[in-house]
Amino acid sequence: MISSDVIRGYTDIIILYLLMDEPGYGYEISRKISERSQGLYSMKETTLYSAFNRLEKNGYLRSFAGTETGGKTRTYYELTPQGHTHYQLKKDEWLITKKVVDQFIK
Amino acid sequence: MDAIFNYLDNMFAHLPKTEEVKRAKTELGQMMEDKYNQLRAEGRSDNEAVGQVISEFGNLSELAEELGISNQVQQASSEDNFVYVTAAEGETFIEKSKKAANMIGGGVAAIMLGVISVIFFSSYAEGIFSQVLGGDEPNKVYLAVGLGLLFILIAFAVYLFVMTGLANEKYKIFDKKVVKLDPHNKMLIQKAKENHRPVLLRKISIGVGQILLAVAALTVAGVLFEDNEAVLVCLVCLLLLIIGISVWLFISGGAIQNAYDKLLNEGDYTVERRKSESVVQRWASPYWTLIVVVYLAWSFITSSWDKTWIIWPIAGILFGLISAIVHAATSNKE
Numbered sequence: 001m002i003s004s005d006v007i008r009g010y011t012d013i014i015i016l017y018l019l020m021d022e023p024g025y026g027y028e029i030s031r032k033i034s035e036r037s038q039g040l041y042s043m044k045e046t047t048l049y050s051a052f053n054r055l056e057k058n059g060y061l062r063s064f065a066g067t068e069t070g071g072k073t074r075t076y077y078e079l080t081p082q083g084h085t086h087y088q089l090k091k092d093e094w095l096i097t098k099k100v101v102d103q104f105i106k
Numbered sequence: 107m108d109a110i111f112n113y114l115d116n117m118f119a120h121l122p123k124t125e126e127v128k129r130a131k132t133e134l135g136q137m138m139e140d141k142y143n144q145l146r147a148e149g150r151s152d153n154e155a156v157g158q159v160i161s162e163f164g165n166l167s168e169l170a171e172e173l174g175i176s177n178q179v180q181q182a183s184s185e186d187n188f189v190y191v192t193a194a195e196g197e198t199f200i201e202k203s204k205k206a207a208n209m210i211g212g213g214v215a216a217i218m219l220g221v222i223s224v225i226f227f228s229s230y231a232e233g234i235f236s237q238v239l240g241g242d243e244p245n246k247v248y249l250a251v252g253l254g255l256l257f258i259l260i261a262f263a264v265y266l267f268v269m270t271g272l273a274n275e276k277y278k279i280f281d282k283k284v285v286k287l288d289p290h291n292k293m294l295i296q297k298a299k300e301n302h303r304p305v306l307l308r309k310i311s312i313g314v315g316q317i318l319l320a321v322a323a324l325t326v327a328g329v330l331f332e333d334n335e336a337v338l339v340c341l342v343c344l345l346l347l348i349i350g351i352s353v354w355l356f357i358s359g360g361a362i363q364n365a366y367d368k369l370l371n372e373g374d375y376t377v378e379r380r381k382s383e384s385v386v387q388r389w390a391s392p393y394w395t396l397i398v399v400v401y402l403a404w405s406f407i408t409s410s411w412d413k414t415w416i417i418w419p420i421a422g423i424l425f426g427l428i429s430a431i432v433h434a435a436t437s438n439k440e
Binding site: 074 | 126130132133134136137138140141144162163164165166168169171172173
């Protein structure tokens with residue numbers, strides 16, 4: 001089980017990654033996180049929503065109301081150009097972080 | 107499914123209703139609903155799905171900063187305004203409330219019985235029944251019997267009220283403080299409340315139905331037996347007896363409903379209501395004391411006891427009106 005403190009700095013990168021290619025909605029992202037992490041991590045709804053909110057305020061995401069084929073209206077999120085830039089920055093930061101921390105793992 | 111939205115409503119109940127907060131609630135609701143439907147599609151039972159969705163919901167304090175409501179979240183979760191209730195405590199409270207409801211309902215029915223005995227025996231004392239039963243001449247002794255019964259029954263009722271009050275002293279805290287339950291426990295209580303609903307409805311409809319029936323019967327009898335006072339007195343007594351039983355049903359049904367509402371912070375016991383309730387309570391006792399004084403003064407000075415009772419329904423309606431205004435005013439301030 002991953003402690004929420006450890007992963008907090010990386011919720012942005014996870015969400016931006018999943019929205020990189022196409023827009024998505026809350027539960028869809030939440031399900032993809034559990035799937036991609038093979039059940040090792042699942043994001044709480046409040047964590048996910050507060051990340052959406054923060055990313056949108058910072059201009060990395062844009063939200064719009066969309067309707068699925070089923071006819072249900074949901075809030076969809078998509079990446080803005082700034083979002084792509086932010087992802088690259090966070091990615092570089094993580095690669096360095098990973099390198100550093102790895103030096104202390106045996 | 108409803109349990110999820112109830113849970114969400116409760117989590118947001120004490121937060122200011124800004125656009126941002128409303129949007130957060132809607133989107134969290136969407137996510138929870140989607141997750142619930144997915145779990146159901148995977149074959150999970152309603153209970154399991156609701157349990158999992160609620161346990162994975164997270165914590166609102168995480169959202170507080172983003173939504174600019176940290177103060178409210180902090181304030182709401184401070185120990186002062188909250189009382190934590192375990193599953194066992196909740197169950198005992200419901201059990202005790204049921205018992206208390208019956209004691210108070212029984213007390214009211216006893217007083218009703220006392221009033222009936224006064225009416226019956228005072229009519230007897232005046233010789234109204236002698237035309238039917240023959241024999242007895244008017245005799246004041248029977249009036250004393252009726253009054254004696256009334257006082258014994260009132261004493262019995264007061265005993266019941268006091269004992270119930272003492273036994274439930276420690277639950278007074280639920281009147282003012284917001285109750286916190288863990289999600290699972292809350293679900294169980296919600297289920298129990300839903301199960302009680304038909305019982306409550308049955309009690310109310312039986313109570314109302316039999317009063318209407320009795321009033322109708324009395325009206326018809328009033329025409330048919332216009333000259334037979336004995337029959338009319340008996341019917342009035344019967345009507346009062348039925349009202350007594352109905353009141354018992356209303357009180358027992360209503361008190362159990364209230365107990366559930368207290369635990370779930372619903373109905374008259376939402377966060378805002380509890381706040382305004384304490385305002386109402388603050389002036390309720392001086393108000394009623396004043397009404398009693400006015401009633402007694404007016405009655406003794408004018409000696410027209412047959413008219414002064416009008417003060418009670420007026421005072422009651424006025425009280426309801428003022429309470430409603432206070433409730434409206436306090437919820438506007440939110």
